[in-house]
Amino acid sequence: MMTLIGLCTQTFQLDNLNLAWCKVGPFFPKWLQTQSNLGYLNLNGTNITDEVPRWLWSTSPSLQYLFLSYNQISGTVPNLLTTSIRYMDLSNNQFRGPIPLFPVNASHIQLNGNMFSGSISSLCKTPHDYLEYFDLSNNQLAGEVPNCWDKMPSLRYLNLANNSFLGEIPPSFGNLKELLALLLHGNGFSGVLPHNLRQCQELRIIDIGRNKLTGEIPTWIGKLYQMQFLNFRGNKLHGSIPPEICNLTIIQVLDLSINVLSSIIPNCFNNFTLLASESISDTFAYVVTLGTRFGGYETWEYEYSSFQWKGLCGDPLPMCPEDSLKPSTTNSRDNMNDNDGNIFSFMQEVGISMGFGFIFGFWGVIGSFILKKSWRIVFFSFLDGAGDWFYVRIAEFVSKWRRS
Template sequence: MKQLQYLDLSWSNFSRSITPQLGNLTNLRSLDLSWNDFGGIPIPGFIGSMKRLQHLHLQNCHFSHIVPSQLGNLSNLQSLDLRWNYFGRIPIPKFIGSMKQLQHLDLSWCYFCGSIPPQLGNLTEVRSLDLSSNDFGGIRIPEFIGSLKKLQQLSLVDSQFSRIVPPQLANLTNLRSLGLSKNDFGGIPIPEFIGSMKQLHHMFLSRSNFIGIIPPQIGNLTDLHSLDLSCNSLCSGSLSPHGFVLESLKILDLSNNHFNGSMPDLRVFPSLTELHLSKNNFTGSIPVSISQLSELRVLDLSGNALEDSVPLSIGHLSKLQGLDLSNNSLEGLVSESHFSKLHKLRILNIASNWSPPFQLDRLYLVRCNVGPYFPKWLQTRRNLAILYLISANIRDEAPNWLGSMSPRLEYLFLSYNQIRGTLLDLSLTSIKYMDLSYNQFLGPLSLLPPNATVINLGGNMLSASMSSICKTRLQDLQIFDLSNNQLEGMVPNCWENMPLLWYLNLANNNFSGEIPGSLGSLDSLYVLQLHGNNLFGEMPYNLRLCQSLRLIDVGGNKLTGEISTWIGQMYEMIILNLRGNKLHGSIPPEICNLTNIQVLDLSINNLSSIIPDCFDNFTLLSSESISGTYAYVNTRFGGYETWEYAYSSFKWKGLCGDPLPMCLEDSLKLSTTNSRDNMNDNDGNIFSFMQEVGISMGFGFGMVLEIGSMSGLLSSYPNGDEAEMQVLELNEGAQSHGL
């Protein structure tokens, strides 16, 4: 090992200490200990004995206190990386200046303070120097940095430098990247000498208290790729097209300044991919010439005083992914012509008070940055039948007009936002398909749309009783999800009001009491999910009438009594989970009639240790090879999976658990989104079956159930004359949602 030259121990989960025997590796050229957690110990001094080291990487190792002086012996070191350690507000060690072969020095995020030792001026070979995110207490940038003429990358970001930018930096003619952001230079202009750094590719001067105009000398930086001057006090006249022409510039950020007047002729930046001019005071029209920025991906003109109409030429920016024109004084028509070629658009923010001139039948805004508020113009879309605002970054209370904005509204999809407040009374609406899941709705369950086929309210903060569902006969309801809320009280006993229900998910709430017998009236029920509540008593005898059931999950409750013999009559059952209850007695031999069963979990109960001989009847569970035989249950709701079982890629283990040999691992771990562990792992015996099986559950317009070669499809799709509908689609692949 003493001949070892390269040792990489990064990301190795080492902690607390470093063995001193590492110091015996005297031929080591490169040592990387980064991304370990050594718990605040100092850097070991013995590293200084590795005198042939050329590369030492100690970033994010949770070292602290001092940097040992023994490191000064590493005279051959070419790169030293100490970033993201905590050295307790000590000065940068002077001995680093003796490492004259250094080419790369990174001391960022080290909590150094005080002055910068002039000895660093001896590092004449250094190419990259990063002193960012330290606290140098308002000192000036040291002039000696200008003598490091081989520097290509210099980052002094967020290091509490102030007053002036030393003109000696003009000597850094090889500099490719300059970062001076987040310092306070006291209201001085941007130094003109920066224009002499003709090799610059990237310049970051944001949040540095610069004032005045952008010096025209920046036009000399013909290789500049990115320029960030945001969040300063730069003012009018700075964007004269005669000031500079930067054909290489790709990213320009001038946001949060004091520019006013008309927007400049942007043709001087023909290669731009990002243009940020927000929060200035530009007036007049958006220039038509903007269409010539054919490479533009992001355009942010928000927070100005722009007027007139949005030019149709914006619609020619076919590579545009983000467009923000909000908080201006724009007016006129915004039509589909503006968006017809913007196939890659992901983020659109026009204005909170913008009202489109067209009446939509369908609106799809999926993963578009519509928020944080509900678009007010939706209130006047009287013909809207389908509304998708999924993952739209809405962080607002649901407006009172939401349910009444359109008498034609049948599809309301608002999932994966942060919509607050109580649920609206939707009992007078025509909504048939509703997904409000994964928001922040709270309070009691309101009256539901009486004609609904699908209702998904999972993943909110609904509380109190759900007894209000008994006030409405939901005769068309097929899919009902209230999982992952805070509902409590007894599960209502009025399920005969939902005769077509085939999917019911009440998992992970605080329901108590007995499972209601009226569930037995649901002769179409495929899936019953009651996992993770506080239900007690026995399984209702009437449930045997639900002969279509493929999945029963009552795990993680407090059910008592014996396993009912009638379960053996549920011949279509694929998944049966009784895990984590207080069931007792023996396993009834009738359970062996479930010849289609693929997942059976009776563990963590108080069952006797006698296992029926007839378990050999489980042909699907007894075969190690199950190719061609599987259960796949998939329901889709708006293209989003809202919960899933974690039964995937299991290998056959046979029967295990007391009184048989110990299982190597818990065989079936049932998982739902935001699930709560409501099981007592100390209760009863543990035994279970395993077979390789992949099952995915979600919500949707349809359900696909395949058992071997058998498949069934239940689906509903929106009706209407396609030729008469106007559609605004701003999401990729809206057709994939079945519409």
């Protein structure tokens, strides 16, 4: 554990300070007030439960990187427009009040997981040409989302989820040509999906679940060829599933459930092989759901018996009337039983392999350290030496970079 005893009595000036995950709290260290040269400050996860002091925002005019996430810091955030902050993470705290104005050259702003409230119309006051990452999710923000997103042309990730926004989705989202992810779920958006979004050809993720959107699924969705995650769950969309959606050949999550869709499921859904075979990250289990999905993003399941359908037909739902006129060429029940047996056998083999791997791999190493004191000393001495070496090299590099 890092100790800060004695620091207050010494005269020193730091350029960078990283105390992440150290037990600094419950209060902000008062000696930070003397650090007028800080360019980087990281207090993530430091058990601070204090109200943010006013001096924190103006202690160092050169502060560009500020990390305060995963604490219980309360209070309001002042106008930061005239500061030098470029990268700010205040997520998962208890900040309240309106969202602050931030510098025009900021590139990464995370305010998610707090109690910010009110409108976000203040975003329209200044352009933010360099902003790439903007997260306001899981707050208490409300009102209509302003239609001025053309002032953030470099935006790549936008998350407004789980607030109380109302009204239509702003058409100016279509001006974000570099946008990769648009997350708007858990609000009260109404109307139709803006046609301008078809211009965002780099989009990988659209999540508009749990809103009040109406109309039909737009056919231009099929022209967003980079799409990997598409969630329309829990809206009021009606009509048929457009066949153009079959053009999303690398789609990995497709959720159209809890809407009022009808007609036939396109045959091409059988071609969405990536839904089950590959993944973007370890966080998701990738499925296609048209009815009921179990659990959250981490536990999605695809079962033939899980669909609650009304007006939809076609595999894996009940067959359509015209399908009954076609001769059956396979015994589907036998095939399903064979598949179940193969899956069970495969899981047995995986379980046995993992058990032996854990016994010989984990305990082979840990057991040796427990029994051999000399091995423990050598191992931890090596880690300490490696850590010191990396620290010195990074400090030298930062010092040279700042001088240049």
